[in-house]
Amino acid sequence: MEATTGGATGTAGVPAPGCGSYLGGDVWYSVVVPSTGNLTVETGPAQGITTFDSAIALYSGDCGSMTLISCDDDGAATDAFSKLTVSNRTPGEVIYIRVWEYSNDNVAPFSLSAYDASLTAPGFDADSFLAYPNPVTTVLNLSYTKNISNVAVFNLLGQQVLAKAVSATATQMDMTPLAAGTYLVKVTVDGAVKTLKVVKQ
Structure with missing residues (x-):
């Protein structure tokens, strides 16, 4: 899916992400952990634009009491995008995804995907x-x-x-x-x- 942080503000009352020079301007998504317990969340370019320098953090819990699982700034293979993989999670658990732009000084579209990489079909060389x-x-x-x-x-x-x-x-x-x-x-x-x-x- 494609998204943007345009018009986003900072979220209070949630543990600090601890990476990506967080200065506000975050947007949130949720995803359900598949039956394998494995999940990969990744940002990437959208509409051919690669100037968005993303950071992402994953949280468990609920809106009143969230726990930081992990944070990433530049872990994806493309430019300054982000990628996190978690495993051995509870199937059906809701994971919350926090996305922001490094230092909150640029608004550009980005893409976001969540998938189970362990189910990826093998490639053909x-x-x-x-x-x-x-x-x-x-x-x-x-x-x-x-x-x-x-x-x-x-x-x-x-x-x-x-x-x-x-x-x-x-x-x-x-x-x-x-x-x-x-x-x-x-x-x-x-x-x-x-x-x-x-x-x-």
Whole structure:
């Protein structure tokens, strides 16, 4: 979601965040801890604007009695944005998120996200994946640094025309039975799927 601290004032009666040169101008959000007990909260640029120097703090409790969990100023990978991860929290617990701009001297839009990073799907390293030849006349060769679990070929109508269970780092798909044309080949590795366009001659 996108947000801004424009028009925000300081919040009294809450433990000081302890980082990010807090001088007021904070905005608050809440998020429910997922069933895994893990939660990551992160700010980032919005509308292509990267001048917002964010800081965030996470709190537990309720509006009358909050406890500071953690605070971060520049922990995100992008510019001066923030990122906090908590684990082993109680599923269903409400966590309060306090966001402000470092020294409260700039108002610009920012983005805020809260997610369970432990559920993130594994990535597919395109640099380690080989598929050749393309165009193909008979056999399509596929290889990767990890075991390929499945290969499926679809026509452009979305119909599966070939499929093969695999448990190896290299395999071949016999494309001979297919008519000439363009196909989508989906390769599955550890739950991640790589889709490539292959031309059958």
